[in-house]
Amino acid sequence: xxxxxxxxxxxxxxxxxxxxxxxxxxxxxxxxxxxxxxxxxxxxxxxxxxxxxxxxxxxxxxxxxxxxxxxxxxxxxxxxxxxxxxxxxxxxxxxxxxxxxxxxxxxxxxxxxxxxxxxxxxxxxxxxxxxxxxxxxxxxxxxxxxxxxxxxxxxxxxxxxxxxxxxxxxxxxxxxxxxxxxxxxxxxxxxxxxxxxxxxxxxxxxxxxxxx
Amino acid sequence: xxxxxxxxxxxxxxxxxxxxxxxxxxxxxxxxxxxxxxxxxxxxxxxxxxxxxxxxxxxxxxxxxxxxxxxxxxxxxxxxxxxxxxxxxxxxxxxxxxxxxxxxxxxxxxxxxxxxxxxxxxxxxxxxxxxxxxxxxxxxxxxxxxxxxxxxxxxxxxxxxxxxxxxxxxxxxxxxxxxxxxxxxxxxxxxxxxxxxxxxxxxxxxxxxxxxxxx
Numbered sequence: 001x002x003x004x005x006x007x008x009x010x011x012x013x014x015x016x017x018x019x020x021x022x023x024x025x026x027x028x029x030x031x032x033x034x035x036x037x038x039x040x041x042x043x044x045x046x047x048x049x050x051x052x053x054x055x056x057x058x059x060x061x062x063x064x065x066x067x068x069x070x071x072x073x074x075x076x077x078x079x080x081x082x083x084x085x086x087x088x089x090x091x092x093x094x095x096x097x098x099x100x101x102x103x104x105x106x107x108x109x110x111x112x113x114x115x116x117x118x119x120x121x122x123x124x125x126x127x128x129x130x131x132x133x134x135x136x137x138x139x140x141x142x143x144x145x146x147x148x149x150x151x152x153x154x155x156x157x158x159x160x161x162x163x164x165x166x167x168x169x170x171x172x173x174x175x176x177x178x179x180x181x182x183x184x185x186x187x188x189x190x191x192x193x194x195x196x197x198x199x200x201x202x203x204x205x206x207x208x209x210x211x212x
Numbered sequence: 213x214x215x216x217x218x219x220x221x222x223x224x225x226x227x228x229x230x231x232x233x234x235x236x237x238x239x240x241x242x243x244x245x246x247x248x249x250x251x252x253x254x255x256x257x258x259x260x261x262x263x264x265x266x267x268x269x270x271x272x273x274x275x276x277x278x279x280x281x282x283x284x285x286x287x288x289x290x291x292x293x294x295x296x297x298x299x300x301x302x303x304x305x306x307x308x309x310x311x312x313x314x315x316x317x318x319x320x321x322x323x324x325x326x327x328x329x330x331x332x333x334x335x336x337x338x339x340x341x342x343x344x345x346x347x348x349x350x351x352x353x354x355x356x357x358x359x360x361x362x363x364x365x366x367x368x369x370x371x372x373x374x375x376x377x378x379x380x381x382x383x384x385x386x387x388x389x390x391x392x393x394x395x396x397x398x399x400x401x402x403x404x405x406x407x408x409x410x411x412x413x414x415x416x417x418x419x420x421x422x423x424x425x426x427x
Binding site: 064097179211 | 420425
């Protein structure tokens with residue numbers, strides 16, 4: 001008899017609260033609070049378990065320096081509170097955006113190192129392409145709804161293991177003004193497909209961006 | 213710490229040491245409180261007057277503007293945009309023709325303000341190009357021209373005559389330039405040069421925040 005592993009899935013809720021503040025002409029700080037709630041987990045075509053519980057809390061702080069009109073370098077730290085443990089992550093990122101007629105493209109290159117108690121150091125290389133698209137006219141104006149699309153590739157190295165995760169993040173946003181944006185979308189992630197059956201994760205995402 | 217509610221038959225005993233969610237529940241309450249506060253602030257802000265631009269149907273554009281665009285260009289798909297500004301509202305017709313992007317701006321009453329067409333440096337007269345480049349080299353350590361528009365502010369009659377014949381019509385030049393000077397923050401400017409390439413004015417371009425693309 002041949003056993004075939006079934007692809008697993010998780011469904012959860014991921015609210016994000018992001019606050020940005022300029023601290024000088026060239027420097028800004030960005031803080032994000034992102035708890036995760038897991039709702040359902042199971043295997044496609046198999047059993048599933050419905051159990052709503054708080055999974056973890058991420059608090060990320062990134063200091064950014066403007067290095068060109070549309071480009072910034074960032075250095076950050078993330079604290080992850082999960083199961084009475086705290087994981088620490090160092091973040092380095094380079095990002096830039098390019099405006100086009102009716103939309104912008106944002107490129108983000110990120111490297112991070114995660115230190116979790118009783119686990120090997122995890123190093124990840126990430127690239128994310130995202131776009132905010134105006135639904136009416138050349139620019140997204142105050143009180144307009146917009147579309148945001150994101151696609152991220154994450155390669156991770158931990159001990160002897162290597163994995164690739166792909167994320168697709170479509171969202172609908174409401175541009176209240178330049179300092180306040182609200183987004184609702186899906187954060188879909190697939191990983192483990194290189195060495196075994198893929199794991200699929202779907203996060204219902206509600207994000208709020210505030211600039212002070 | 214133990215919390216026990218003995219009078220309640222459904223009481224549950226929480227232990228902050230063994231229950232990983234205990235501390236985080238308090239954090240979550242704080243998080244929800246902050247979110248509520250922010251959404252309230254947002255509602256108040258959303259009441260403020262705003263400036264914006266949005267698509268309108270051709271039929272909503274002033275008749276004189278429609279007539280001018282029809283005389284200027286036939287057969288193109290026209291996008292009509294209404295702009296609401298503190299300085300006054302305007303209506304813009306945008307379209308592509310002969311491989312070029314045109315933008316014709318009118319007042320809200322349909323009076324022609326200007327016709328703009330995107331061009332490249334190579335389409336400029338040599339002496340004008342040299343003068344503009346010299347000005348930019350002197351102003352910045354580094355610069356990159358992102359967009360050039362030839363801007364025609366002549367009368368409707370002159371512009372239509374130029375469009376339908378080989379008349380020469382000298383435009384102004386509007387440039388969007390990305391620039392950097394050592395020790396200063398890199399900035400984007402919109403420049404205006406006259407028909408001979410002499411500097412007229414420049415204004416800093418304020419870009420929308422792109423934090424949603426970085427985080």
